[in-house]
Amino acid sequence: MSDVTTDTSNIKAEASSTATTPKNDDVILEIANISVSFDGFKALNDLSMKFMRNELRCIIGPNGAGKTTMMDCITGKTRPDEGTCTFNNTVDLSLLTEAEIALVGIGRKFQKPTIFESHTVFENLELAMKTDKTVFFSLFAVVDDVMRDRISDTLKKVNLGEHADQLAGRLSHGQKQWLEIGMLLMQDPQLLLLDEPVAGMTDDETERTGELFNSLKGKHSLVVVEHDMDFVAQLKSMVTVLDQGAMLCEGEMAAVQADPRVIEVYLGR
């Protein structure tokens, strides 16, 4: 047991030592030539990408373009057949488990909201909080006032202030999405990967989510995969278009939308 704890604390130390001098022109994550195939189907085909520190980046693309697979590769859920993902220029993510990748500072929201339905909203955030995550610590842990304040701050940010004691399973779909985003914020990650964060939200909820993301810009790096073009436009960020496991083009939303190749993959075929 001690092996793993020391392992992850090393990683944490490494990550925070690089984080002491955060510059916005730093590369936070570099994906280099990754390929993944499932039973002969190439989900990712020699994909390379760079994400900068404190940048908000949107990724769009038709179904099967490899957006979710890319996130799986970064977070350790899927191991790429070839290529590497490097975090903070030093950490080779392919050597780490899912839990260790989370500890170095990468948070992920799933496409389908994944929360702890039989816990209260408050408890969901408590479990997500950045802290010692070993069994020993958890057995003796107590929620103190500092944590309580952090949790209620986050509850306000994701508009769940009135639902703290409600069972998470009884939230609406949009609220579950928010709760999961709140859980990511509690982790205080350097990089947030958000897979379709506004799916199933009302227009009003979508707009408030956009405001939340815009407010996070500059404090965290965000990568947002989304189908909702109005939402992407609201974020006013760089947009990367994926198609058939490779990058198609990159640029401002307006420029991307005018690109004939993008129009073709969305409307053609």
Add this chain to the structure above:
Amino acid sequence: MSNARTPFVVRFFSATGRTGWIALVLFALLTIVAVPVCHLMFQEGDALFISTFYVTLIGKIMCYAIVAVAMDLIWGYAGVLSLAQGLFFALGGYAFGMYLMRSIGLDGVYQSHLPDFMVFLDWKEYPWFWAFTDSFVYSIFLAIAAPGLLAFIFGFFVFRSRVKGVYFAIISQAMLYAFLLLFFMNNTGFGGNNGFTDFKRILGYDITSPEMRATLFALSSATLMFALIFGRYVVTSKYGRILTAIRDAEMRVMFLGYNPLWYKLFIWTVAAIICGIAGALYVPQVGIINPSEMATANSIEIAIWAAIGGRGTLVGPAIGAFVVNLSKSWFTVAFPEYWLYFLGLLFVLVTLLLPQGLVGLYQQLRARSTR
């Protein structure tokens, strides 16, 4: 509300709420005071006399209830259906049984310092794994260490491979069956299919004396109550919340930075140790341990106790163990052929009509009456 400055001991015991403590105190008065007094102070024929038969029966069921609490920790809270709890129970029983065998001394049939079954096999000395088992303290340690170590090693590899659900149940049952076959063999050194029996004494005291029976009875009760208090602390701690989170959305837990391997392994090992202690208390009360305790049906029955009582409630499975075993002892006398049909029917009805078990039914009725 406890905070960071509350001493651990206070937090540990206050995890059990007021209703829980009232129930525990009543249970303690009944089992640690009333039953021993009635058994020791009254004679056959007195109205308040409790016979050896009932002291042994209830003592035995309390050991089963301890196992049921352990089953709830691993199944009800961690969502890991184990069909091997009977193995850990039996290992604890065998470990303490080794001490009981050696305490027979020269009073065996063959008047040898070796147990009769070893004389029968023409063995001249104890095999290595019987070393130090003449020590009471060591055999208690062994009753904890043997199931704990086996569970830790098995659990480490199985949880690391992320084996879950029905696959885990099958693999745990396969391990149970392998040990059943191993313990059936005479050469293994545990008495083959006869196991251990004919115990004479514990620490020099006659094992069949009313005083000893009353002591073992009270010890079983104390252990059951401690298991409930300990279990309540664990499931209400942050660790317990992570455990149920793993049960509901393991992926999310992993991506929050927790390694589910250690979380599952801890409760799995603890549950095995609790079963081992229950086994060590069980064997001197029933006077025999043999491989039939490792039969697959026994371990499945443990899961049935938990389901009938109500999973994820701790006290429910203990109640389930009482309900099933009391009806079993009545049924097997009144309608011996129909017991298994009745058990099967009970299980099906509870699963269909009371998914939360008996405790869930009680909670529903109470919620309805207060409304």
